[in-house]
Amino acid sequence: MNSVHDMGGMHGMGPIQYERNEPVFHEPWEARIFALNRAVRAWRTWTTDASRHAVELIPASEYLRMSYYEQRLHSLVELMVKTGLVTRAEVENGRPAPGSPKAVPALIGSAVPGMLAKGRPKNREVRVAARFKVGQRVRARNIHPTGHTRLPRYARGKLGTIHLDHGVYVFPDTNADSLGEKPQHLYSVGFAARELWGEQASSRDAVYLDMWDDYLECA
């Protein structure tokens, strides 16, 4: 979706605000919402792609106003309500609905190190033919999906070169929307800075994006 989260190349966002000796969390609630997101994720009622999409669905003006962790609070609630882990009334009241069953946590404290060490690999050991070869010239498709996509606007329609074939990975556009993993080749694609930004860019510079087969066409 063409919302404000897709901000590569936008103007008007101001200078970078650097903080020396920045703490990992600025407020205790930030740490708690970070941890709540990871712990609830263990229920596997949604995918990583769906959680990114839930953040993108925050109305643009709100998205820009909110901090990172406020966005994550918002998206966590929306996903839990959507997938039935909680009801909106329960969130508003701060307590379980009368008579609702009590679950056993999907992630207990002692399981945290193992869960983090394992991670969640997104590559898939399936045989899928690669449509492009390293060194090949390609064009990023000029598409404007209204759902989740990881093809930024600034690269659409632009010419690039396949730099690497990463192998077969889950396709986010379908996986975010319960349409399946549709595993396919993922490539590192290099774009000359001038192809993306015109003469103002340095002729030496380049931007590399990771792009799935479905984002690309022959140049």
Add this chain to the structure above:
Amino acid sequence: MEFLVNMKAAKHDHGHQAVPSNLTLRVKALESLLVEKGLVDPAALDALIDTYEHKVGPRNGARVVARAWVDHAYKERLLTDATAAIEELGYTGEQGEHMMVVANGPKVHNLIVCTLCSCYPWAVLGLPPVWYKSAPYRSRAVIEPRGVLREFGLELPEDVEIRVWDSTAEIRYLVLPERPPGSEKLSEEELAALVTRDAMVGVAKVKLPHTAANL
């Protein structure tokens, strides 16, 4: 100079201090609901926070960089299969499942960004700083990397090629900075102590302490 002003401004405006009490209450209410429903274990929350506050952070990445500086064979492995080479040092898993390391050199400088959200190599750098997640960095790193680097105090000559890596998929990037001149006699451990988070994102170079003091 402009940079110093910005840093001062940052102290007063993270964009998330305007309504802390409201957010504190909302998160507290949500946590107690989820605990009462048996959906989360408070001990798991504490363990997650403790991990990223005290155990997983840029020191991990610094050890990877220092090893690559002193061990040529390791550097080769790191640049061909970063995930496996990083795992050799025990760093693996969450947001480090698929790693790629890009090496800086005299004529090449790499910069990491995620324009679409805030993807970052947690396994080697921990959680990202606010500036990395912010709209200014995400919007500008791809269109004017030289201007962004200048704001970080890094002016690169015109003949240096800048490669910006936009983390649009599940591959997580780490910059292998150049080993600073004059560091030949330092041990691997001493070298690791010089390597900063910023250098591994690509917004700074690694410097010897006396060089930094002269600035």
